Amino acid sequence: MIASSTSEDWPALRVDEWADTRSTLHMWVQIIGKIRLACSPLVNHWWQVTMYVTPRGLTTSSIPYGGRVFDIEFDFCDHRLRIRDSSGASHGFSLEPQSVATFYAQTMEALRALGISVDIQRTPNEVDPAVPFPDDHAHCAYDARAVHLFWRQLVQADRVIAGFRAGFIGKVSPVHFFWGAMDLACTRFSGRTAPPHPGGAPNCGDWVMVEGYSHELSSCGFWPGGGDEGAFYSYCYPTPDGFKDSSVEPSAAFYSDNFGQFLLPYEAVRTSADPDATLTAFLKTTYRAAAELGHWDSAALECDPNRWASRR
Incomplete structure (x- = not known):
């Protein structure tokens, strides 16, 4: 165990x-x-x-x-x-x-x-x-203690998101760190193509986003923003009608119109009685909203990560 x-x-x-x-x-x-x-x-x-x-x-x-x-x-x-x-x-x-x-x-x-x-x-x-x-001579700060704490945040996020990733047998990304937005992410795919992404990220060609969002997806992750201590996020592309109004867990999670995604403040996870379960509930319920409203073939894409537990 x-x-x-x-x-x-x-x-x-x-x-x-x-x-x-x-x-x-x-x-x-x-x-x-x-x-x-x-x-x-x-x-x-x-x-x-x-x-x-x-x-x-x-x-x-x-x-x-x-x-x-x-x-x-x-x-x-x-x-x-x-x-x-x-x-x-x-x-x-x-x-x-x-x-x-x-x-x-x-x-x-x-x-x-x-x-x-x-x-x-x-x-x-x-x-x-x-x-x-x-x-660039303006950016020159390095607080070793803060960087170490940020890395420890990433360790916890990586570990729990990796467990969530294990429940998907379809196409799914590694849990990896994108340096463009400085976020840790994991993305599940429905298997269907998506309409071309409109782009719009600053100093980043729209064609970069077209490649990144070429297929329907549900993505989750962690970034050092969106909350007093950072935030976990979950969004889908394209966004189906009703997604923003979906009921998700835990109660501290909310949909941000500004960011176009669900957010869960890091501090709400850190201070909960069971941080792993709290974050996992957020990952599962936001994905479920995207999959159901987007009509994903869940039976073909999802799996039980403990299916061989009795043999191991």
Whole structure:
């Protein structure tokens, strides 16, 4: 039997306490994400560009480069950026208060030390204004304590969302971190195509969203916004009539017209008697609203994640 979490596992971190650090970190993860984007072949819905939660931070996982592979990890325990390649070589530097321009230069220098030359698009996406990384000297904060707490939030979100993901046998994304909006996400698909997405994200081509939303989906995740301590979210595309008026759990969840999705404040999960069950109820009921109103073939797409429990 796998033990569930306690409220002590879910750290408190107010969004307004680390706003400057969050903005700086957002640019840093975009730089690393764009390195993966530049080197990796396209996978549907841009799944090849994401990062993943690790026991120490966030990783790109293996990135192909010629006849070898390398990875890049943000270590939010020792606060270092680590780059390793399949030859056994490694390089890195400390994560500390420094400008985006300095972080960009150090990253490229570390890659060159490993014989890796990568040319990335130097302008960030999904933010406005979009200052090129080599010119960004304004974002330079790094509160190590806050970053560590944010990573611990991601650990809990990743763990519970992964359990929710297991109940779907249809096409479903990994639980992964999108650096464009700085959110952890997992997306289920109905199997049907969707109308072209209208786009509209700042400094991001509409064609990017057309690829990301090419098929009907129900997506959930966590991001450091939407609540005093961040928020869990759930939305679907296209949005069926009546979705926003659906009855979902827990009672703290609500539909945000501003964001076009259901939100559940992180603090409502953290302070509940059973955080895992509270978040799982939100994930299940918002998905169920999307699937029923969207007429998904649930019998063909869903499964019992414990179907082999008696044999294991």
